[in-house]
Amino acid sequence: MIVTKGWLEEFIDLSDITTEKLCQVFNSIGLEVDSLKEIKFPDKVVVGEVLRCEKHPEADRLNVCQVHIGNGDVKQIVCGAGNVVDARFVIVALEGAVLPEIDMTIEAVKLRGVDSFGMICATGELGLPKIEDGIAILDSSIGKLVAGKELNEYKTLCDSVIEIELTANRGDCLSVYGVARDLSAYFNRPLKSFEYKPKKFMVQGIARTLSVRSTGTFKNSKLLFNIIEVGNIKASFLTKFRVALIGKYVSDDLEVNLRCVIHSTGVILRAYDFDRLKRGGKRVSIELNSNNGEIVEVKSDGDTISYVGIYSNNFFLATQKSKKILLEASYTTPDAILKAVHRDSFDLDDFYYLTSRGTNSDLNIGFLALYKCCDQFSSCLYGELPIRIEGTFTKKVVNVDIKKLNSIIGMSVDRKRINSILNRLGFRTHGSNSQDVFGAVVPAWRHDIENVQDVAEEIMRVVGIDTIPPKPLSLIETNRLNPTIAKYRAVRDLRDRAIGRDFFEAITYIFSDKSKVKKYRFEMVEDELDVSNPIVDDLNTLRPTIVINLLEAVSKNVSYGKKKVSLFEVGAVFDREREEILKFSIVESGFSQESTILNRAKPQKVKFATFAQKLSAIVGEFEIKNSTPKESLFHPYQYGRVFVDGKDIGFIAKIHPKAEEYFDIGETFVAEMNLNDILPKHKNISTISNFQGVYKDLSLLIPKSSTYSSLSNALKSYKNSLMKHYFIIDLYEDSSLGDNRSVTIRFFLQSDDGTLSDGVIDESMQGILDYLQKSCGVKLR
Amino acid sequence: LENLKEKIINCSSLKDLERVRVEIFGKKGLLSQEFAKLKDIPPAEKREFAKSLNIKKTNLLEIFEERLNSLKEMELQKILESEKIDLSIYSSLRERGATHPVKEIMDKIIDYFVALNFSVEEGPMVEDDFHNFEALNLPKYHPARDMQDTFYLKDGMLLRTHTSPVQIRTMMSQKPPIRMIAPGAVFRRDYDLTHTPMFHQIEGLVVENGDVVGFASLKWILRDFLRYIFGDVEVRFRPSFFPFTEPSAEVDISCIFCEGEGCRVCSQTGWLEVLGCGVVDPNVFKAVGYRDVSGYAFGLGIERFAMLLHKIPDLRSLFGGDIRLLEQFR
Helix, strand or coil, X not given: CEEEHHHHCCCCCCCCCCHHHHHHHHHHCXXXXXXXXXXXXXXXXXXXXXXXXXXXXXXXXXXXXXXXXXXXXXXXXXXXCHHHHHCCEEEEECCCCEEHHHCEECCCEEECCEEECCEECCHHHHCCXXXXXXXXXXXXXXXXXXXXXXXXXXXCCCCEEEEEECCCCCHHHCCHHHHHHHHHHHHCCCCCXXXXXXXXXXXXXXXXXXXXXXXXXXXXXXXXXXXXXXXXXXXXXXXXXXXXXXXXXXXXXXXXXXXXXXXXXXXXXXXXXHHHXXXXXXXXXXXXXXXXXXXXXXXXXXXXXXXXXXXXXXXXXXXXXXXXXXXXXXXXXXXXXXXXXXXXXXXXXXXXXXXXXXXXXXXXXXXXXXXXXXXXXXEEEECCCCEEEEXXXXXXXXEEEHHHHHHHHCCCCCHHHHHHHHHHCCCEECCCCCCCEXXXXXXXXXXXXXXXXXXXXXXXXXXXXXXXXXXXXXXXCCCCCCHHHHHHHHXXXXXXXXXXXXXXXXXXXXXXXXXXXXXXCCCCCCHHHCECCCCCHHHCEECCCCHHXXXXXHHHHHHCCCCEEEEEEEEEXXXXXXXXXXXXXXXXXXXXXXXXXXXXXXXXXCCHHHHHHHHHHHHCCCEEXXXXXXXXXXXXXXXXXXXXXXXXXXXXXXXXXXXXXXXXXXXXXXXXXXXXXXXXXXXXXXXXXXXXXXXXXXXXXXXXXXXXXXXXXXXXXXXCCCEEEEEEEEEECCHHHCCEEEEEEEEEECCCCCCCXXXXXXXXXXXXXXXXXXXXXXXXX | CHHHHHHHHHCCCHHHHHHHHHHHHCCCCHHHHHHHHHHHCCHHHHHHHHHHHHHHHHHHHHHHHHHHHHHHHHHHHHHHHHCCCCHHHHCCCCCCCECCHHHHHHHHHXXXXXXXXXXXXXXXCEECHHHHCHHHCCCCCCCCCCHHHCCEECXXXXXXXXXXXXXXXXXHHCCCCEEEEXXXXXXXXXXXXXXXXEEEEEEEEEEXXXXXXXXXXXXXXXXHHHHHHHCCCXXXXXXXXXXXXXXXXXXXXECCCCCCCCCCCCCCCCEEEXXXXXXXXXHHHHHHCCCCEEEEEEEEEHHHHHHHHHCCCCHHHHHCCCHHHHHHHC
16 A cells, blocks of 8 residues: 555645654554555756747657746756647756666757757656656646756655555555554544545436336445546646556546546546447446345446456446546445455456545545546536445444553553544444443444454553553463474484484475386375475475485585485374474485594494484484385385384385486485384383393304394294393305305393303203294304 | 622613622622621620611511612503604594584573473364464464465465464364473575575463463563573563564674674664564464463574574575585584
8 A cells, every 4th residue: 555645645744744753553454555656856947837839840750849947947858758839847857967767968969960958857767656658747636836846855756655565454545545544543633634525517317317216125335326527637737646656547538537536545446438338329227236235237229347445347447538427436345345256256347446435435535536637627517416226234333442452452541542443443432431331333444354353452552552552471280291292302313313314304394206206116196185286396296205205405415515315303293184293314425424534534334233223313213114115216125114113114125226327426325214213112120130141143044035033033932031031143145055044143131030041041042042943044154 | 888888879770780689689689698697796796787688677678668769660661652652643533423503593582481480282284264363363364474474285285384273273273371482494486595485483382260360571581582592681671563562672682793883784773683472362372262361472483593603694505405504613
């Protein structure tokens, strides 16, 4: 929403308020100032009076003008704009004027052999919005025109242009008038009264050529119709200038006047060509249908000419050439409009932006403002008695409890002040000043006000948030350390451990590229549960894994020249049923160390062993079982399921060489685990024996096709209370072993009751060996 | 014996000294030889002879000990010197990764509110219309509900556009008083220098029974919070509009780059907008079935905080696992 200080002053006296103060006030009452521009003209740019204008003897397109520039001084100026022949008062840049916009210093020149002492300017050449094709033609709307007077001295033009960013609820401030009303509450001063009586009325009453009929229940809307007989329509320079400032300038003068009035008053006006509506007949009959009680359809002779507030039929719209105009002002509650548009699809016109946020329901002001605007330089006759159609509106009354209101704000504001603010904002208040509760009738333009909290906001922004004293927390304390906090802290520790093992934390989108997910055969979210409006193609599905995103990150890092890429992410993935599952996903690619003095810049490449080692330092103890991946992203023979406490919680794998080639990355290892399963769990300890234990190693021959986990699995079901734990310490193969390899397992034996004798130790080890021979077919090496 | 003293002092190594010790103090050493003479000394002189010899021995031992210590010290010094290494080469070993700046700020914010006894709550990313919009006073036809901004799923669900639905879920599953924050990822269909389809928010909500809290409470806590995060800044509240709060405000801090003088980051205004807040709208309480309560809520974008605090120019750079950025937080 753009306003200017001068424009606001048509509605409220701001002569004692500086622009700086005005901006400060806007910010504090919730009308955020987006930008401020002070209009200034270069020096030596003055009003010129064109006395004579002749064709240039050598060039058809040029005109040689004699221009009075004050005190009887007449300069010859050659002008290229065609419209100079119609002009009397123009803007002249005199010799020595500097025009930064077109990077030019005005000098006396010869144009095709004719002397020219200055330049007649278009607004665009002065850094202002473009008005007219050609030079600017001034008129008295900007003030008394005096040849030679610097443009800088015209206060109407040297205005402060303030752009306000409005929040969605403040449709009432989408007009200069509405903004002025807010200022009137802030400054506690009245709005200027808005009265205007047209110069001339039509002789005939409008009912002789126009009939308006309405059918259906008619609520939420009101309309006002009138007829204008046009001699000619002209828009003043100031009107054009202001409409150009708000970015709405068009070359049709009727349209410029309408736009100016709509922006000024907030009343929605439409002008229809009466003769087009008449279609050769004598009269125009307008039918208003309100079938659903929400939107009014305006019809004429079977044709829809508009849906009030939403759409108008361009065919019937009037232009400055129209001889007779049907003028319509309308208002519909934004609620009705939003509901109707939500339900049925309408073609929407530019007014929808305004009407859906709420426009001015005081339609008469719109008419008066248009008469006033046109009457300046046009000759028009208006119908004396407009036709008014008004539906029923529910009057909104908010019960304001002052105690409640003050508690919402957290500060005490007295009833008198509350009353005066509300009245300035257009509320009518009931009840005496001594009562704690009173009723406030909400004005039609404040459809956003529904309850005492809405009223509290109005009071708060006018008295100023700054005046509210901050109130410290003082509440009944309860223990709020819930499981979410505990989990959050555990995850934070996990992240810190990963960081401590030289991994960088990444955050990637929870979306993935469907084609890649498919290509690598991940189980994806069911199509009917997936995103229906993805933003780009490579983020078009809810990811089933973080790994693909991390590999893409690796790929990018490699392309930036990174040789060691270690990343992890804690984030959500989605399964087939679109259940959200939190994962810890980690990737290590290229080197497993940075190039430093420690490795003389010959760092080790990532290996499964070192990757698993780091992983163990981060997530704690786990078991890996050799497995075959379903997804083609992983190396078929370096893929293991990860188990914690016997539960399958994820995988650890090398990336398939083909995928490494596709992502253009070196050898890469990944792991992804269910976050919830790797967070610390409650532990119960077993008794600690005070007796010495012994370590005993067994070297066993197992077939090459067999794995360590087949042995460890078997050992899990072996019962011997002395066997406390065991772990693999060596794996060996050579040709002498044939199809076998040797596995060395170290056992720790300990008794809770006494020191173990050699006999008992030997007996236990033999027992273990016998068991493994029987269950796994191993041989002692 | 006088030259024995010289001999000890002239020893230049522990080895020499050991040799001299044997020569002087050994079983067959010079002193033993002197003491052996005792048996040939007439008894009357014996006592005197023994006494002077003992004194000599004590003197020599003292000199020896002294020399021994100083030689030991010299030897150790040599060893130490030989062990000298250039420690400075072990600078920059880069053995550590780094926390993601967004998570770092999120952690910092959570720390603050947990210290003020707020609970941390969470909710699903896939939400329904009721929790994400309807219950937050955003009916279907509401203009603030921009359809273009929302990621919809084919079964009519959506990806939450803010963390506010967690407020609704928490209020519906708990009873007041409530004091909570909800950190998490949120999603909007937007992609440019300052917008990414996913980003993170922290939502705060306080609900008390009766007319207890209001805008003044909000002012206190947010001012304190922003000064905890940004240091000694000025905090400004501007009236604004959110469907789920009334009154609502946007909160600015004095620009941390130009200290309010006006610069490019703050668009010459001297202020940076950092969060939104307000007194909970009665329609929200109605939607969750609360009566006779008062409350306030606030919400902030964590990426915005991270960008301001770390001067990160492009929001998108936070989401690619780009180590060139991340390693700067090592």
